[in-house]
Every structure is written in C-alpha cells, then in structure tokens.
Amino acid sequence: MLRRNPDVLVQILDDEALLLLPTSDGVLHLNRTATAFWELLEEPQPLEDVARQLAKEFQVPADAVLADLRPLVENLVQHEAIRRT
C-alpha cells in the first residue's frame, strides 16, 4: 500500500505538482504524469491499482505504466513524500 506523507505541502500549477518536502525543506517538481499519480494517492492504495487507473486514463498498457512508476515511487519514498505501509 502506498500513502502520501501528510506533512508534505503541495501546490499544483498548470497540472504540475510542486512538493515541499518535510525533512529537507527541499522541493520536488512532478511532471503531469507524476502529478496524476500523486493525485490518485489521495486515498492510499497499492501501486498496481494506481497503475491500472493511469493505464486506463492514458490508454497505455498497465505493465508499461507499472514499469514507469517504479522509479518514481522509489524517488518519492526516498524523499519521504510517500510511504509504503
């Protein structure tokens, strides 16, 4: 299960998210696809479920979306923007 860190501050500008990270006070800029992923995590859910929803939205194979999401998830987990539970 993936869930957002509630301490992250977020602003969306032109469909792209800017995240203020709570631990480092650094800033992360998400492109539109990554922002769509972030928005789907409004409710905690497994990565595979998010991938399926994005695949449907962008009309691409779920396996390809899943492969693309893995490095994004690692990056967000590393920056403590999301958590695995």
Add this chain to the structure above:
Amino acid sequence: MTSQLGVRLLDSEFLLRGTAGELAELSALTGRCDVGADAIDVDVTGDALDQTLALLNMTAVAQCRSFAVHAAAVLVGATAVALPAESGSGKSTMAAALVREGCQYLSDEALVLDWDTGDVRPYPKWFSLSPWSAEQVGLTPGHGAESFFTVEQLGGAPAGAARLGAVVMLDRRTGPPSLEALSRAEAARLLLMMSFNHYQQPRRAFALVTQVVAGCQAWRLGVDDPRAAARLLVERIGS
C-alpha cells in the same frame, strides 16, 4: 585623516570609515545617506574596492527581512521580470543588457519579495561586470576581474516597487536567442532553489512563491549574445 560615509542597502545600514578618496569611490556606487546609531561600523581603510562592495552586498542580503532570491530583476514595461540563476551564469550581464534596451532596473543580485504582499522590493545595487560583460553592453571595462557601474552609467534608471509578472530561466547556448515556455511549477521550483533565505521559513516561502508565480509568465531564454537575447525578451514581454 578618516572620513565617514553612511550607506543603506535593503534593511541594513552601514557607517563606513576610510580615507576621503576611498569613500568618494564607494559613494559613487552606493550613494550616501544618514544612518542611525545601530548602523554597522566598517573600517574600509586600505581595503580593495571589490572586497568592500562584496562585504556590503553579502551583509545586506543576509540581513534582508524579506524573501530574497539569487536573481537579476528588471521592469519590462510594467512587468517585473526575474532571472534567477547562480553566480557566473550571466545574470548581471543580462540585467545590464536589458537596461540598455530601456528596462528599468530592480537588481543584478537579488529578487526581493515582501513576505506579506509579494511585491518586488527594488535592490538597485551597483553592477558588477567582468571585462567581457562590460564590453557586451558597450561599457569600457577597468583593469580588474570585475568593474563596477551605476545604472545611470548604463543610461538607465532604478525602478520602484512592482508586481512580479515573469520568471525567466537563463539557458546559455550558442546560436540566435530563443524563448520557450517554461512550466510555472518549474519556475517556482527555480525561485525556491535559488533563494537565499527560504530555509528560514520554508512553508511560508513555499506559499509565497507558488502564489506569486501562479500569476506570472514563465520562460526559458536561450542566450548567446546578451543584447540580442535582451531585445527578444523585451519584444515578447513588452508587447
């Protein structure tokens, strides 16, 4: 014989002590004013001009009570334009080139935003230009690694307080100048990453920057010839 010179830069006041000659050289760049009893006392006797100016600038930015970003800023028509970038990336040269194109001057060093209103506070300090940069904007450089000029020497004038209307990322590249759209999220990230004091109040800085940038244009400016790039920016933003 020691003389005195009062100088105000942003929220800092300085009382400089030195020879009449040293202070005359400084005041031509900093101006002079009356200062209070809390002014920072600096003995500049025997110090090189560039060292003294660097000290004054660093202190003024460090003690600034507003949100400050490492950026040049000018007024293009009625639009305040910020060019955030690290040292050595051409901020001062672009600011000088933009003044040569008729823009009013806000700063070649810091974009300063009022924490409460988001308005741009002018910081129209002296220009610090390398010999190459000075030649690019039609000035005769001195003998040192940097030469110092006032905005008036560039034929321009300082601007008053303004609203930020555009953020421009400088992209040094060969060829003709180019202007491409930049996402506002990227522009906001750039301002935060280039900030001098975002770390003091990170959540407030984040809120301020995202609010201000939401009302801005955002561009990536390809720069080879600074004067040509300045003309392109003025044409696009000023129109």
